[in-house]
Amino acid sequence: MEHLSEDRLDAYCLGRLDLAACLDVEAHLMQCTECRRRFLETEELIRCLRAIYRKEGS
Ligand SMILES: [Zn+2]
Numbered sequence: 001m002e003h004l005s006e007d008r009l010d011a012y013c014l015g016r017l018d019l020a021a022c023l024d025v026e027a028h029l030m031q032c033t034e035c036r037r038r039f040l041e042t043e044e045l046i047r048c049l050r051a052i053y054r055k056e057g058s
Contacts, residue, residue, distance in 0.1 A: 001028075001031075001032065003028075003032065003034065003035055004025060004028055004029075004032075004035045004038075004039075008021075008025060009025070009035070009038060009039055009042050010042060012025045012039070013039070013042045013043050013046050014046065
């Protein structure tokens with residue numbers, strides 16, 4: 001089984017993938033704890049970055 005690339009995971013977290021690609025990523029996340037861990041880290045990072053941008057923007 002091939003793992004998700006950083007780019008793909010980033011794009012998924014940022015909502016940049018089309019529906020078919022999203023489903024592919026989700027199917028992999030369902031069965032791969034390693035990628036799920038990376039996904040959660042990426043999601044957390046993006047949440048932090050967004051919070052910082054929001055503060056600077058206001
Ligand atoms: Zn994986």
